[in-house]
Amino acid sequence: MAEKITIYDIAAEAKVAPSTVSRVLTHHPNVSAKTREKVQAIINKYHFTPSLSAQALEQSRQSNKTIGVIIPEVTDHYSGKILCAADREARRLGYQTLLFQLPGNENYDMNDIVNQLIRRRLNGALYSGGVLEAMRPELPAALNRLMEYMPLVAISPPIAGVNCTFLHNDLETTMYHAVQHLYMLGHRRLAFIGGARDMRESGARTRGYLRAIQDLGLMDIPSFHGEGGFTPESGEIAVLRLFSETDEAHRPTAIVAFSDLVALGAMKQLNIMRLRVPQDVAIIGCDNTFFSQYTTPPLTTIDLYSEERARTAVNELVNCSQGSTPKPPFTLVRAPALIVRESCGVMLGRRENL
Amino acid sequence: MAEKITIYDIAAEAKVAPSTVSRVLTHHPNVSAKTREKVQAIINKYHFTPSLSAQALEQSRQSNKTIGVIIPEVTDHYSGKILCAADREARRLGYQTLLFQLPGNENYDMNDIVNQLIRRRLNGALYSGGVLEAMRPELPAALNRLMEYMPLVAISPPIAGVNCTFLHNDLETTMYHAVQHLYMLGHRRLAFIGGARDMRESGARTRGYLRAIQDLGLMDIPSFHGEGGFTPESGEIAVLRLFSETDEAHRPTAIVAFSDLVALGAMKQLNIMRLRVPQDVAIIGCDNTFFSQYTTPPLTTIDLYSEERARTAVNELVNCSQGSTPKPPFTLVRAPALIVRESCGVMLGRRENL
DNA sequence: ATTTTATTTGGAATCGATTCCAATTTTATA
DNA sequence: TATAAAATTGGAATCGATTCCAAATAAAAT
Numbered sequence: 001m002a003e004k005i006t007i008y009d010i011a012a013e014a015k016v017a018p019s020t021v022s023r024v025l026t027h028h029p030n031v032s033a034k035t036r037e038k039v040q041a042i043i044n045k046y047h048f049t050p051s052l053s054a055q056a057l058e059q060s061r062q063s064n065k066t067i068g069v070i071i072p073e074v075t076d077h078y079s080g081k082i083l084c085a086a087d088r089e090a091r092r093l094g095y096q097t098l099l100f101q102l103p104g105n106e107n108y109d110m111n112d113i114v115n116q117l118i119r120r121r122l123n124g125a126l127y128s129g130g131v132l133e134a135m136r137p138e139l140p141a142a143l144n145r146l147m148e149y150m151p152l153v154a155i156s157p158p159i160a161g162v163n164c165t166f167l168h169n170d171l172e173t174t175m176y177h178a179v180q181h182l183y184m185l186g187h188r189r190l191a192f193i194g195g196a197r198d199m200r201e202s203g204a205r206t207r208g209y210l211r212a213i214q215d216l217g218l219m220d221i222p223s224f225h226g227e228g229g230f231t232p233e234s235g236e237i238a239v240l241r242l243f244s245e246t247d248e249a250h251r252p253t254a255i256v257a258f259s260d261l262v263a264l265g266a267m268k269q270l271n272i273m274r275l276r277v278p279q280d281v282a283i284i285g286c287d288n289t290f291f292s293q294y295t296t297p298p299l300t301t302i303d304l305y306s307e308e309r310a311r312t313a314v315n316e317l318v319n320c321s322q323g324s325t326p327k328p329p330f331t332l333v334r335a336p337a338l339i340v341r342e343s344c345g346v347m348l349g350r351r352e353n354l
Numbered sequence: 355m356a357e358k359i360t361i362y363d364i365a366a367e368a369k370v371a372p373s374t375v376s377r378v379l380t381h382h383p384n385v386s387a388k389t390r391e392k393v394q395a396i397i398n399k400y401h402f403t404p405s406l407s408a409q410a411l412e413q414s415r416q417s418n419k420t421i422g423v424i425i426p427e428v429t430d431h432y433s434g435k436i437l438c439a440a441d442r443e444a445r446r447l448g449y450q451t452l453l454f455q456l457p458g459n460e461n462y463d464m465n466d467i468v469n470q471l472i473r474r475r476l477n478g479a480l481y482s483g484g485v486l487e488a489m490r491p492e493l494p495a496a497l498n499r500l501m502e503y504m505p506l507v508a509i510s511p512p513i514a515g516v517n518c519t520f521l522h523n524d525l526e527t528t529m530y531h532a533v534q535h536l537y538m539l540g541h542r543r544l545a546f547i548g549g550a551r552d553m554r555e556s557g558a559r560t561r562g563y564l565r566a567i568q569d570l571g572l573m574d575i576p577s578f579h580g581e582g583g584f585t586p587e588s589g590e591i592a593v594l595r596l597f598s599e600t601d602e603a604h605r606p607t608a609i610v611a612f613s614d615l616v617a618l619g620a621m622k623q624l625n626i627m628r629l630r631v632p633q634d635v636a637i638i639g640c641d642n643t644f645f646s647q648y649t650t651p652p653l654t655t656i657d658l659y660s661e662e663r664a665r666t667a668v669n670e671l672v673n674c675s676q677g678s679t680p681k682p683p684f685t686l687v688r689a690p691a692l693i694v695r696e697s698c699g700v701m702l703g704r705r706e707n708l
Numbered sequence: 709a710t711t712t713t714a715t716t717t718g719g720a721a722t723c724g725a726t727t728c729c730a731a732t733t734t735t736a737t738a
Numbered sequence: 739t740a741t742a743a744a745a746t747t748g749g750a751a752t753c754g755a756t757t758c759c760a761a762a763t764a765a766a767a768t
Contacts, residue, residue, distance in 0.1 A: 008755095051473070057722090058757085074428060087428065150355070232648060267648070290429070360725080373726075374747065383745095411723090411753045
């Protein structure tokens with residue numbers, strides 16, 4: 001590895017002061033064309049790039065061009081979409097993203113994560129911790145502390161006691177519409193699978209689902225909600241119990257899944273049990289993950305516009321970090337869209353905006 | 355946002371020198387218990403965390419505890435697995451990962467990406483650019499330049515002219531075994547879909563496939579290879595052409611897909627064309643992506659151990675950055691494993707290590 | 709040609725940590 | 739108790755950039 005070259009080395013070779021080299025690098029106007037050319041030649045010769053650490057330390061900028069993205073797990077397709085879009089948008093604006101994956105287990109303190117963010121003095125943080133992490137008792141305090149050091153935008157429903165920008169979806173209404181959709185297709189016995197009812201975000205989904213059930217006078221078949229009930233496995237288990245422990249008259253004709261992932265597991269189990277989708281059981285997912293169009297049959301689902309929200313979040317953070325009138329914290333609600341495919345029996349590719 | 359607090363503020367309030375505060379922070383032994391306690395109390399009071407930028411600048415450490423991860427796209431499940439595992443391993447070692455997603459289009463220069471890495475003076479870089487990016491003419495020079503500034507490990511087959519550590523799989527042998535597997539199940543007419551034959555990494559896969567075809571005296575049905583032939587769409591198109599433009603006797607009875615993603619599209623199209631898997635056509639994928647176990651039927655595929663390689667890469671980088679005898683560049687080959695599921699007609703869940 | 713003004717340049721201070729060295733205090737030994 | 743040795747502490751230099759201020763040079767005006 002070559003010994004690192006600094007602005008002083010460039011200055012020495014060009015026989016000018018370091019300040020002049022800096023002016024060339026920052027495109028400061030007060031440099032004569034002749035000097036600029038001479039210095040630039042040496043910079044090019046060595047492919048010199050100024051150290052971001054040193055720049056970040058310097059008083060007037062105090063920016064390391066970095067946004068922290070807090071997500072549960074990259075391979076969780078929902079989080080992956082957010083990270084992907086956030087990073088692309090950040091790059092477009094000359095920023096980069098530092099990844100903060102939350103430990104999968106319970107044995108961690110959100111304050112440690114927050115400390116790591118603070119230690120780096122980032123330009124902003126994008127929090128999208130998901131349903132499970134939202135239940136941590138230390139979360140609000142930790143996020144509030146984080147906000148004392150950098151702007152924060154959360155892609156999540158509002159968290160009590162946290163006064164940052166929230167970009168979330170009206171999942172309650174969406175779920176209401178999803179049930180309505182199934183109702184119009186003739187379904188009268190429904191089941192909601194995956195997630196746990198007492199959880200905050202799932203709360204909105206469940207609320208919308210139950211409200212629609214009540215308003216339309218439908219039957220809700222209670223179903224088992226596993227521990228970490230957001231995985232394909234929980235979908236498999238739910239279906240297994242739903243169709244093996246009940247008699248014909250108490251089985252749902254349609255399933256509303258907490259997420260596409262849960263729906264995926266459910267469909268696998270339905271297939272094993274020789275129940276056809278949609279003829280025997282209709283199913284609807286949530287997230288519009290890429291694989292939902294490749295299931296057999298293609299899954300009707302709900303698009304949460306996560307990429308769009310990720311881009312909005314990054315823009316907001318970058319604006320704040322560049323000092324432009326820091327908008328007061330706000331909550332933006334976006335109506336998700338029902339993507340009708342074939343898993344509920346309607347053979348249309350059209351998109352209903354709700 | 356609170357005004358930032360520094361080591362000097364702590365020192366002033368504790369009525370000690372900044373150097374003493376620093377010694378407390380770095381757990382230097384030469385501090386009396388009394389002073390340490392007094393200073394620590396103030397540090398705790400303000401939740402003070404020293405700035406990483408300042409620490410990184412400092413001569414003796416010169417480390418910002420960051421590994422750069424270069425991948426084509428987070429939502430590509432293969433890359434996502436690598437990023438996820440790399441980040442988890444990095445965190446375990448006290449490091450964090452900075453994301454470098456390659457632009458999806460062709461209009462970029464790898465040197466720009468490399469400059470961004472260099473600018474940050476990272477502790478190491480993990481390159482896993484994939485097949486398409488490997489074809490860029492400027493890649494070897496750019497990676498070599500990068501190596502002058504930080505250790506580099508590539509999760510890819512060796513790239514001509516680049517002298518870094520390579521962690522790759524023996525895809526040629528694996529593909530040979532995959533064809534053998536299909537042969538033993540009675541298949542005699544095969545087709546390889548997805549990817550483009552002239553590409554470097556796909557080269558290994560194609561080589562193994564063709565060698566097995568020849569050795570076993572099988573028939574290779576030539577198939578269309580699309581432009582960006584690594585997507586589900588390319589699988590759909592390939593299947594469409596394969597089964598609509600040929601007569602019965604020239605149709606494959608088994609398909610070897612470049613990746614699970616390609617297989618996913620292929621299965622969708624086969625379903626549309628009312629061809630049953632595995633009764634009418636057998637299919638085998640590659641990557642063991644999580645959804646491959648949820649297709650109908652579950653997809654037989656090849657596990658490339660990407661997580662394991664990502665962890666190895668990060669360990670290697672961290673070791674190098676901590677100055678421990680920088681290992682000479684080496685190439686590690688790992689044999690992938692065939693995961694037999696149901697898409698080729700064998701109803702076993704066992705794992706054959708090759 | 710000379711003064712005034714504008715442009716260009718160099719030198720020093722700064723950002724927030726760490727570490728070396730010297731000064732000081734404490735403890736151990738004679 | 740005096741002296742040597744060890745432990746603790748403060749002050750200054752350093753890392754690699756940027757920017758302010760003053761000095762030097764060039765251009766414009768008288």
